[in-house]
Amino acid sequence: MKGAVVLLSGGLDSSVLLHWMRRELGSEADVRALSFDYGQRHAVELDRARVQAVRAGVREHRIVPARFFAELVSGASVLTDRQASVPDGRTLPDAERDQPPTYVPNRNMVLLALAAAYAEAVGVPMVCYGAHRSDAYGYWDCTSDFVRAMNAVLAQNRRQPVRVLAPFVTMTKAEIIRTGVALGVDFSATWSCYRGTPPACGSCSTCLERQRAFQEAGMRDPLA
Numbered sequence: 001m002k003g004a005v006v007l008l009s010g011g012l013d014s015s016v017l018l019h020w021m022r023r024e025l026g027s028e029a030d031v032r033a034l035s036f037d038y039g040q041r042h043a044v045e046l047d048r049a050r051v052q053a054v055r056a057g058v059r060e061h062r063i064v065p066a067r068f069f070a071e072l073v074s075g076a077s078v079l080t081d082r083q084a085s086v087p088d089g090r091t092l093p094d095a096e097r098d099q100p101p102t103y104v105p106n107r108n109m110v111l112l113a114l115a116a117a118y119a120e121a122v123g124v125p126m127v128c129y130g131a132h133r134s135d136a137y138g139y140w141d142c143t144s145d146f147v148r149a150m151n152a153v154l155a156q157n158r159r160q161p162v163r164v165l166a167p168f169v170t171m172t173k174a175e176i177i178r179t180g181v182a183l184g185v186d187f188s189a190t191w192s193c194y195r196g197t198p199p200a201c202g203s204c205s206t207c208l209e210r211q212r213a214f215q216e217a218g219m220r221d222p223l224a
Helices: 011-026 045-056 068-073 107-122 144-154 173-183 205-216
Strands: 003-006 031-037 060-065 126-128 163-166
Touching: 003 011, 003 107, 011 031, 011 045, 011 173, 031 045, 031 107, 031 205, 045 060, 107 126, 107 144, 126 205
Parallel strands: 003 031, 003 126, 031 060, 126 163
Antiparallel strands: none
């Protein structure tokens, strides 16, 4: 069957990816969105995921309760440990940039594995997520090497192997924004800030990356 399961956080990248997959696969394809409530401090992103799923017209959007994950890794990431402070992106030491405090241990591997199980169960051949080149500096699970390794494992399936795709993995965030503009994505209905309390703080690493990307794209961020 022609279709895909898209990991949809409600952030900028995954929202553009969802609309892009709907266009690429066509209106008859079985496109589904999967979001996870894993105890992230910026759970406000899930409200944006609901909006984007409706606007993209997916067949199904499921928000999976997975707060056990935050309990397992609590203390290892500022995104799952609400007692820790999200650092200012401008003052993050260079020594921490290759794996910053906002990295969540094995999050992408775990969520992609669950998404692959769901895709196999419903007969959809692939899972897509919004990894991109601008994230590769600090997140090893947002790289082409990681995608190849995941697919090498999934290919061991004897009946219905599911493939992981990262269509934006060679693109910058600015290029993703331009793609979203062409698709008519409403960026005001996305969320990026790691501190998680509206309005966006404008100083955490993901806020700064978002601001920089909109500037490079020659656009104004509607959340600025």
